Amino acid sequence: MDQNRPVQIIGFMLVHDFSMIAFTAAIEPLRLANRVSGATLYQWRLYSANGLDAEASNGVKVSVEQSFAQARDMDAVVVCAGVDVQTIDHRALVAALRRLTKFGASAGAVCTGAYVLAKAGLLDGYRSTIHWENRPGMQADFPELEIGEDLFEIDRDRFTCAGGVAAADMMLSLIKRDHGQATAEAVTDQLIHHRVREASERQRIDLRTRLGVAHPKLLRVVTLMEQSIERPLTMGQFAESVALSNRQLERLFWKHLGYPPSKHYLKIRLEHACQLLRQTAMPILSVAMASGFNSASYFSQSYIDYFGHSPSAERKLAVVG
Incomplete structure (x- = not known):
């Protein structure tokens, strides 16, 4: 020094x-x-x-x-x-x-x-x-x-x-x-910090811990879902990526998460849309497209079903907050 x-x-x-x-x-x-x-x-x-x-x-x-x-x-x-x-x-x-x-x-x-x-x-x-x-x-x-x-x-x-x-x-x-x-x-x-973490270490806890699941094929599919938001893949493409049939992939999600892969994928895309609505001034249609929705009406209804209010209400809540 x-x-x-x-x-x-x-x-x-x-x-x-x-x-x-x-x-x-x-x-x-x-x-x-x-x-x-x-x-x-x-x-x-x-x-x-x-x-x-x-x-x-x-x-x-x-x-x-x-x-x-x-x-x-x-x-x-x-x-x-x-x-x-x-x-x-x-x-x-x-x-x-x-x-x-x-x-x-x-x-x-x-x-x-x-x-x-x-x-x-x-x-x-x-x-x-x-x-x-x-x-x-x-x-x-x-x-x-x-x-x-x-x-x-x-x-x-x-x-x-x-x-x-x-x-x-x-x-x-x-x-x-x-x-x-x-x-x-x-x-x-x-600081009782034990070690200085490297800059390249991940921000979030790993996916295995977040989901409480250790199955490698399920984790691979969810990772791919999180990487494919704006341009969604089909369930068939997800299944093919881990050498499973559509039915096998469906069973895998039901067994470990209690719901189908399509529901988990929709959840990921809607939560991404929520962040964009709260953090940007992007038009709602642009938010929908950036979250993989080509239909404004389907996006709006899916948002209401998941969050209990519309995308426009979400934006108002963000402004008030």
């Missing part, structure tokens, strides 16, 4: 309804890096849209120093966001981010903060990631961006993560890059 390296000043931009766990997981490794090294390696400042207390999605309020517009002179800026990030007016934050990066600050994000970086044009030409639940919406709004499914991405002077405790893994990797493995490992021990 270079003891002569100057203190790094990091600004945390707290968007209304930000994720408290992601924010805490990002800032605590910095505090502990100072502690284990016996030196001030990092300093941080907190900002909100209006300079008043920022409220997290759990209702806890955090005191800040200044507003986004007043943020100056920092080495890195980290956007902390959370639920319904796409419904918030980010103009003041976007202006601040562009100004800060113009003067040399690196830019990062935890949880859905990557969406704000994308709106500011700061992810163009960079790899990035976001919470798995928000990835379809962000990809729809910014189709030109390379948005992965990893826990976190560190690409030159941009760093993004999926949120939750993945923020800690990202910050530990940055600490390792800045101050060496020994410092990062000492912080990991303090």
Whole structure:
């Protein structure tokens, strides 16, 4: 570790309804890096849209120093966001981010903060990631961006993560890059984190655990279903992919999940549509097509049957929420 390296000043931009766990997981490794090294390696400042207390999605309020517009002179800026990030007016934050990066600050994000970086044009030409639940919406709004499914991405002077405790893994990797493995490992021990997860590790728990099923052919079919949303495959194609007949595939799903494969596939596509309705401004017909429905009426009726309300009502709920 270079003891002569100057203190790094990091600004945390707290968007209304930000994720408290992601924010805490990002800032605590910095505090502990100072502690284990016996030196001030990092300093941080907190900002909100209006300079008043920022409220997290759990209702806890955090005191800040200044507003986004007043943020100056920092080495890195980290956007902390959370639920319904796409419904918030980010103009003041976007202006601040562009100004800060113009003067040399690196830019990062935890949880859905990557969406704000994308709106500011700061992810163009960079790899990035976001919470798995928000990835379809962000990809729809910014189709030109390379948005992965990893826990976190560190690409030159941009760093993004999926949120939750993945923020800690990202910050530990940055600490390792800045101050060496020994410092990062000492912080990991303090966090009782056991190990720093690799960026490429999956965000979600594996499919076997999610479904409570271990049958390899069923897991292969469900994986293929999740990869074939916009252009649906037939049940015959799914059966053929695992060398089963249609009847054998049907029996397999009934035995392990208690319903037919067509119902599971419909569930996957409808939940994908729900995310797009809540996270984007895509027309409902476009959402239907992006979820594999060629008929607007069939999409609407299927949505009502599954969720208990129409796609248009879903969008209204998202706006109200």
